[in-house]
Amino acid sequence: MGNPMKIRAAVKDGATEVKILMQHNMETGLRKGDDGKVIPAWYITDVKIQHQERVVLTAQLGVSISKNPYLVFEFKGGAAGDKVAVSWVDNTGDTRSDEVVISA
Amino acid sequence: MNSEMNIARRNVLKVGGGMGLLALFGSLGLINPALAETERKAFSAKSMDEALSLMGVIIPEKSDAIKLSVPEIAENGAVVPVSVETTLAKIEQISFFVDKNPNVLAANFIIPEGTMGKITTRVKMGKTANVIVLVKADGKFYSASREVKVTAGGCGG
Numbered sequence: 001m002g003n004p005m006k007i008r009a010a011v012k013d014g015a016t017e018v019k020i021l022m023q024h025n026m027e028t029g030l031r032k033g034d035d036g037k038v039i040p041a042w043y044i045t046d047v048k049i050q051h052q053e054r055v056v057l058t059a060q061l062g063v064s065i066s067k068n069p070y071l072v073f074e075f076k077g078g079a080a081g082d083k084v085a086v087s088w089v090d091n092t093g094d095t096r097s098d099e100v101v102i103s104a
Numbered sequence: 105m106n107s108e109m110n111i112a113r114r115n116v117l118k119v120g121g122g123m124g125l126l127a128l129f130g131s132l133g134l135i136n137p138a139l140a141e142t143e144r145k146a147f148s149a150k151s152m153d154e155a156l157s158l159m160g161v162i163i164p165e166k167s168d169a170i171k172l173s174v175p176e177i178a179e180n181g182a183v184v185p186v187s188v189e190t191t192l193a194k195i196e197q198i199s200f201f202v203d204k205n206p207n208v209l210a211a212n213f214i215i216p217e218g219t220m221g222k223i224t225t226r227v228k229m230g231k232t233a234n235v236i237v238l239v240k241a242d243g244k245f246y247s248a249s250r251e252v253k254v255t256a257g258g259c260g261g
Contacts, residue, residue, distance in 0.1 A: 070185075
């Protein structure tokens, strides 16, 4: 199981703004370690965000996304108290899911 | 979707340049229905031309309805904030590229109905390059591009 994410979801003018900070090294596979060996690629490949049961965003990420991927987006609707769930998978098959409640 | 099939509606002629695309693929005109798998292949692309061709995009139209925000100068190429906001209707997908990175495609976002055409994220940039956003709206592709200067090495000085 991957490292926990920080998620904030807040109502904003009839929409919900979601801010996510994932914890992941996002290794490109192009870097060499101190031992001169290439550090293998290791990165989140897919992210799915749901509001209640509905998918509100799907993302495919690549190695050009910065370490500790940061994401902000908005979807229409959502009310304080509703659940927003974020889950990711990386290229090794590791996964992580976290959820928050939308704040007013 | 799939009004792409009507070749007469191609917006091919608005070639704003800047993307370096050749009109070789003029006859293709069609978007691969297995969108997700096609998009994933584009992550291996080493150039904009290759990425766009893998994504089935011919020549995206430059659009003023796409606001792309990036810093003019990024002192730390490892973490460059990029933000897009678009008022185009029926947004389906938003993709970010860094045209001089070894892997040009940074991310694809699939936007369902009810989600805004507004995304912020952070990309790595190996050197001064263009950050390009591709927006698919109502079956058509649009783009916007901005150069980000990446200052070399160390302590930002």
